[in-house]
Amino acid sequence: MKSINLKDNQFIQFHQKISFKFDGVKYFGYKGDTIASALLRNNINLVGRSFKYHRPRGIYTCGIEEPNALVQIISEYSEPNTRATIKKIYEGIEIESQNRWPSLENDFGIINNLFSPIFTAGFYYKTFMGPHKKFWKNLYEPLIRRAAGLGKPPKDFKGISNHIHHNVDVTIIGGGLNGLLAAKSFINSNYDVLLIDFEEQLGGIINNSNKISLIDNKEPKDWLKETIQEIEESKNVKILKNTLVTTYNYINHLIAIEDRFVGYKPIEGKVNSTLHKIRTGHTILCNGHIERFLSFQNNDLPGIMLSSSFEKYMCRYGLAPSKEPVIFSNNSNSNSLVYSLIKVGLKPKAYIDSRSGEEIEPNLFDLIRKNDVPLYTNSQIKGAFGNKKIEKILVEDSSGALNEIKCDCLCLSGGINPDVHLFTQSKGLLDWDEKDLTYKPSKPFQPTITLGSASGQFNFDNLNSDVNEKLKTFKVKKLDVKLELNTNTKYNIEKLWEVSPQKKSLWAKSFIDLQNDVTTKDIRQAITEGFDRIEHLKRYTTNSMGTDQGKISSINALGIVSDLLDKKVNEVGTTIYRPPYAPLSFSAIAGRNCYEFYDPERKSPIHSWHLKNGAIFEDVGQWKRPWYFQINKDETMHEAVQRESINVRENAGILDGSTLGKIEIKGEDALEFMNLIYTNSFTKMKQGSARYALMLGEDGMVKDDGIICKISDQHFIATTTTGGAATVLGCMEEYAQTEWPNLKVFMNSITEQYATFNISGPKTREIMKKAFPNINFSNEEFPFMTFQFHEFNGIPIRILRASFTGELGYEIYIPSNSAPKIWDNIQSVGKEFGLASYGTEAMHLLRAEKGYIIVGQDTDGSITPIDLGLSWMIGKSKKDFLGKRSLTRSDTIREDRKQLVGIIPSNKADKLEEGQHIILDKEIKSPVPMLGHITSCYYSSTLGHDFALAVIKNGHSMIGTKAYASTSSMSTTGVDIVKPVFYDEDNKRLVS
Amino acid sequence: MLIINCPYCGPRDQSEFSNGGEAHVKRPDGSKEIGDREWGEYVFIRANPKGLFYERWVHTHGCRKWFNCVRDTSTDEILVTYKLDEKKPNLNNFKSVVKTPSGEPEVGSGNFTVEK
Numbered sequence A: 001m002k003s004i005n006l007k008d009n010q011f012i013q014f015h016q017k018i019s020f021k022f023d024g025v026k027y028f029g030y031k032g033d034t035i036a037s038a039l040l041r042n043n044i045n046l047v048g049r050s051f052k053y054h055r056p057r058g059i060y061t062c063g064i065e066e067p068n069a070l071v072q073i074i075s076e077y078s079e080p081n082t083r084a085t086i087k088k089i090y091e092g093i094e095i096e097s098q099n100r101w102p103s104l105e106n107d108f109g110i111i112n113n114l115f116s117p118i119f120t121a122g123f124y125y126k127t128f129m130g131p132h133k134k135f136w137k138n139l140y141e142p143l144i145r146r147a148a149g150l151g152k153p154p155k156d157f158k159g160i161s162n163h164i165h166h167n168v169d170v171t172i173i174g175g176g177l178n179g180l181l182a183a184k185s186f187i188n189s190n191y192d193v194l195l196i197d198f199e200e201q202l203g204g205i206i207n208n209s210n211k212i213s214l215i216d217n218k219e220p221k222d223w224l225k226e227t228i229q230e231i232e233e234s235k236n237v238k239i240l241k242n243t244l245v246t247t248y249n250y251i252n253h254l255i256a257i258e259d260r261f262v263g264y265k266p267i268e269g270k271v272n273s274t275l276h277k278i279r280t281g282h283t284i285l286c287n288g289h290i291e292r293f294l295s296f297q298n299n300d301l302p303g304i305m306l307s308s309s310f311e312k313y314m315c316r317y318g319l320a321p322s323k324e325p326v327i328f329s330n331n332s333n334s335n336s337l338v339y340s341l342i343k344v345g346l347k348p349k350a351y352i353d354s355r356s357g358e359e360i361e362p363n364l365f366d367l368i369r370k371n372d373v374p375l376y377t378n379s380q381i382k383g384a385f386g387n388k389k390i391e392k393i394l395v396e397d398s399s400g401a402l403n404e405i406k407c408d409c410l411c412l413s414g415g416i417n418p419d420v421h422l423f424t425q426s427k428g429l430l431d432w433d434e435k436d437l438t439y440k441p442s443k444p445f446q447p448t449i450t451l452g453s454a455s456g457q458f459n460f461d462n463l464n465s466d467v468n469e470k471l472k473t474f475k476v477k478k479l480d481v482k483l484e485l486n487t488n489t490k491y492n493i494e495k496l497w498e499v500s501p502q503k504k505s506l507w508a509k510s511f512i513d514l515q516n517d518v519t520t521k522d523i524r525q526a527i528t529e530g531f532d533r534i535e536h537l538k539r540y541t542t543n544s545m546g547t548d549q550g551k552i553s554s555i556n557a558l559g560i561v562s563d564l565l566d567k568k569v570n571e572v573g574t575t576i577y578r579p580p581y582a583p584l585s586f587s588a589i590a591g592r593n594c595y596e597f598y599d600p601e602r603k604s605p606i607h608s609w610h611l612k613n614g615a616i617f618e619d620v621g622q623w624k625r626p627w628y629f630q631i632n633k634d635e636t637m638h639e640a641v642q643r644e645s646i647n648v649r650e651n652a653g654i655l656d657g658s659t660l661g662k663i664e665i666k667g668e669d670a671l672e673f674m675n676l677i678y679t680n681s682f683t684k685m686k687q688g689s690a691r692y693a694l695m696l697g698e699d700g701m702v703k704d705d706g707i708i709c710k711i712s713d714q715h716f717i718a719t720t721t722t723g724g725a726a727t728v729l730g731c732m733e734e735y736a737q738t739e740w741p742n743l744k745v746f747m748n749s750i751t752e753q754y755a756t757f758n759i760s761g762p763k764t765r766e767i768m769k770k771a772f773p774n775i776n777f778s779n780e781e782f783p784f785m786t787f788q789f790h791e792f793n794g795i796p797i798r799i800l801r802a803s804f805t806g807e808l809g810y811e812i813y814i815p816s817n818s819a820p821k822i823w824d825n826i827q828s829v830g831k832e833f834g835l836a837s838y839g840t841e842a843m844h845l846l847r848a849e850k851g852y853i854i855v856g857q858d859t860d861g862s863i864t865p866i867d868l869g870l871s872w873m874i875g876k877s878k879k880d881f882l883g884k885r886s887l888t889r890s891d892t893i894r895e896d897r898k899q900l901v902g903i904i905p906s907n908k909a910d911k912l913e914e915g916q917h918i919i920l921d922k923e924i925k926s927p928v929p930m931l932g933h934i935t936s937c938y939y940s941s942t943l944g945h946d947f948a949l950a951v952i953k954n955g956h957s958m959i960g961t962k963a964y965a966s967t968s969s970m971s972t973t974g975v976d977i978v979k980p981v982f983y984d985e986d987n988k989r990l991v992s
Numbered sequence B: 001m002l003i004i005n006c007p008y009c010g011p012r013d014q015s016e017f018s019n020g021g022e023a024h025v026k027r028p029d030g031s032k033e034i035g036d037r038e039w040g041e042y043v044f045i046r047a048n049p050k051g052l053f054y055e056r057w058v059h060t061h062g063c064r065k066w067f068n069c070v071r072d073t074s075t076d077e078i079l080v081t082y083k084l085d086e087k088k089p090n091l092n093n094f095k096s097v098v099k100t101p102s103g104e105p106e107v108g109s110g111n112f113t114v115e116k
């Protein structure tokens, strides 16, 4: 294919040469070129290998609908599957072709083309589901993984995207003739209007073709310039260029992606795309139409392209891809290509029309006759032939005779379709137009208006009245634009979907989906096999399932299917067009919500101390909590945890508990409210005392636990689990607002306002005395489960005597800003008593030795307080609280419910594993009746062996009996079922 | 994504809100004796209609207030929002605007088969 430059062009800067590399070879293009136009300028048309059969493929279109010319941009983190027809080149851009090995010219995978008779419709399903599954795993999958596909995944992708929100009255999608007319009507009105176009230059059909000769008696490009200027100067219309609307959601919510570096190399660290999230009152779709192709043998050969695309290359890119293309059409849309060619002194090598001479437009007829273009009416192309490029075609003329025509380029037009993707995404209904042979928008579902060819108006006669009529709901000025055309005014098409090949052969291929390598034969086979519903057929053949969603071919497939089934196309229906309209990168969707902003990290006020002191962190919700502290590099986690826990039992330990949820509850009716929220009764509780409390769901299952401090009947402070803080506050608010609005009560989170230190161990009292010399920590003055407010060096603090380890312990609540100072102080005075920090793992071990549960670990949303053996916590005299009635439901009082027990290995040296089943038989013989499972399991240095908590059926009555625990090596370990407390059963140490 | 008109703050993006399930479900008075069935229905059973539905929402990342609304579950359109202490609107007021996407049947899935 030999191209020529048409230098009379306003969009390509022919004075500015740009060098680029394609498959390692350096070429030149001009500023304004896309990869495709630059390649065509260099007479390169072989740009890729096809998905399945590795057939050579060329540039088929000149826009977003491109099925073939997908390339890898090496210079942009190796971004794959970029459409060569829209990506603009810049100095130094490096491009590679895809899906070929070892090279594009000599591709090994072409061997698939030889085997093609086996890769037919349903190939994947048949090999997956068929009797030879081994073939799939060992032979097909490894082969196909290497051979099938598009580009390679990108490397070290660091794209940055911004999100911008818009809230407007009207969004006009598409800045072509109709989009501009609509925008023009809105100039200086009271509506906020957004005009979005995918291209760098507004104008659409005015720029892309020679269809229009005069607008309001002006040259189209002069009219365009004036109109754009008027729109740009208006205060109420904003224009977004280089922006593609990909998604049309409910409630007129649109998503559009803007390329910020069109024609430039993206700068690292700068935003390279913007995702626009648009809320709009009305959407006006002016997104035009897409030309479709035709199926015949080898309709995929490089050198074949759509006729309107050829014209777009001429008008928009100053380039005729070939000097004498053959044109094959069944409709009037390709008339203007003939006109455009002759205008620049070229002419088609032949014009082939499936329509009869009477159907062909008279002015086209004149043009062809005057310029001696060979004309074939009532004729069809039976096939195209050539080696890696088109060399000749076979034409069957009206007499049935076969004519061979040598050519280097073939322009196809199978008719045009309104671009209905966005309209159907909006849930609008389509209707089949039997005259224009396409689906057109009929009933919108949302406030959606379609104008111009997007609405199925392929003629220009009713331009003014159509726009005025459809915009009459708005207070805008009426249009009166005079349009003159170069060619015919009426769209005319004759039905033609496919031309059958001259010779029947297993290897003859007429493609219906170029990107997914689906042939018309695949469609026939699928229907023969019973896949005659269009949605089934699509999935079985993968027709229109590529990244182009079959933009140039899916209607042809419907046509073929309707003929095969002898049904109307409307009865066949369409498949659903789903968002996005064209692929958009994950980085654009993620925006700034990635890396450290993906999920916020929450850190305690003591975090920097932990970092300096060897803490290994674990994630608890969004919080970073010290898991354990490594005193030297060689210390293992097991050693650290045992060291930390023994130290708590023998000396004292300090834990940063700042992440615990803290909620302050105040109000006249706070006491009544707390009695309703928690199982416990707080009525008789003394001021200044604290209580361990449970919160249930209405289903009676344990939802959260914590310690409630009663400051007065009108003022409480509750702690929650670290992970449950937001849920508990939300639940309190929900009930306060929805069920008991009569109660005067307010609640607020104070989690981040206060740091919490948990100090426990036999030497704690001495440390506390030394750290807070003005406070009396004696048992009489400061008994277990009481709290006191104090001031320490001017800092207000609250100390609660409570323990989660089973040792004598205190919790200190300090305003977060002052916390590090006090933490350091306690650390230094504690040194002489052997005080050491411990992490969450040692805490878990210590609490488990005492049989204290962790909500969410030992419970799972199906455990009641009774199951936990915590019936004593239920305020039975209370009239009501969350979940109270559920505790007497027939299901919750069942005896064989899973209940909390302790487990120790019968042979103390044996190991237990968390999550393993408790069963009755030593032998594992399926089916194995499962009693329950181990919820927490640790090795305890204090006990000298493994121990565990478990929930097992009827567990309470099984205490004292023997059972077995399964192991991960599929054997069993003998265990004793015991009470769920392993240390200091009568709480002597707690109250010491 | 929906736009939800918080009765306290005005129209806001759906991401600021959380759904709270069916509205106007009365919590039985805990001080009275009630049977397992009645209580079980309160705890576990909720309506799930295709069409108009009274629903609770909370403006989680906003004023944190709970409120009620009428939502068309087949289109997700929220027809009205109102405060908890306001009377629930009569669903007949909205019957005329109820529609289903793509003209699909009133009951069943939304398969795009146009039968004329």
Ligand SMILES: [Zn+2]
Residues within 6 Å of the ligand: B006, B007, B008, B009, B010, B059, B062, B063, B064, B065
């Ligand atoms: Zn609000």
